[in-house]
Amino acid sequence: QSALTQPPSASGSPGQSVTISCAGTSSDVGGYNYVAWYQQHPGIAPKLMIYEVSKRPSGVPDRFSGSKSGNTASLTVSGLQAEDEADYYCSSYAGSNIFVFGGGTKLTVL
Amino acid sequence: QVQLVESGGGVVQPGRSLRLSCAASGFTFSSYAMHWVRQAPGKGLEWVAFTSYDGSFQYYADSVKGRFTISRDNSKNTLYLQMNSLRVEDTAVYYCARDGLRFGVHWYFDLWGRDTLVTVSS
Numbered sequence: 229q230s231a232l233t234q235p236p237s238a239s240g241s242p243g244q245s246v247t248i249s250c251a252g253t254s255s256d257v258g259g260y261n262y263v264a265w266y267q268q269h270p271g272i273a274p275k276l277m278i279y280e281v282s283k284r285p286s287g288v289p290d291r292f293s294g295s296k297s298g299n300t301a302s303l304t305v306s307g308l309q310a311e312d313e314a315d316y317y318c319s320s321y322a323g324s325n326i327f328v329f330g331g332g333t334k335l336t337v338l
Numbered sequence: 339q340v341q342l343v344e345s346g347g348g349v350v351q352p353g354r355s356l357r358l359s360c361a362a363s364g365f366t367f368s369s370y371a372m373h374w375v376r377q378a379p380g381k382g383l384e385w386v387a388f389t390s391y392d393g394s395f396q397y398y399a400d401s402v403k404g405r406f407t408i409s410r411d412n413s414k415n416t417l418y419l420q421m422n423s424l425r426v427e428d429t430a431v432y433y434c435a436r437d438g439l440r441f442g443v444h445w446y447f448d449l450w451g452r453d454t455l456v457t458v459s460s
Contacts, residue, residue, distance in 0.1 A: 262444060262446065273450035274383065317382060319385075325388070327388070328385065329384065329385060
């Protein structure tokens with residue numbers, strides 16, 4: 229059950245776009261469309277931002293978008309705002325009734 | 339109000355047991371699969387366990403298999419995590435989370451509890 233690989237940090241200035249990658253294998257990210265992304269502010273439970281690779285729950289701004297190419301998924305945040313500063317985690321079903329998260333990426337808004 | 343509220347956390351010695359509870363309200367609990375997710379201090383998220391909407395299936399992370407048991411009582415709208423043979427590395431904040439799909443599993447969590455802290459220390 230290896231964790232998915234995310235960069236430990238990412239940053240951008242207000243108004244800019246930033247993309248966070250989530251690298252897996254053909255057994256998890258590449259094999260299923262069960263990739264999700266979560267936002268977590270300090271001391272607060274995670275919040276679902278993207279599910280099934282690119283779907284956005286109601287209430288999540290359309291500045292947040294998800295995609296997948298091969299074994300790597302990506303979360304793009306457009307028009308960065310101060311409140312987007314948080315930790316972001318990707319996740320994926322990994323087959324055989326196992327589920328994995330990425331190690332997390334700390335997004336800093338400069 | 340749609341919410342999940344965990345309880346049962348605390349400080350426990352290695353090798354001992356603890357049972358966490360997660361009370362659901364504001365939605366039809368018996369229609370949704372449920373999960374436990376944990377987060378060690380300063381670390382990332384780790385999926386722990388899953389139970390189907392009717393409790394007929396349970397799946398576990400390798401790190402807790404054989405030691406933890408997930409269960410649910412749909413008549414009480416409550417999810418449980420029985421944790422036995424606790425280890426120092428089980429120290430974490432534990433979240434219960436609702437699967438996003440009714441009567442199935444789609445491996446994303448659209449509702450999270452507020453967490454309960456488990457500290458395993460001698």
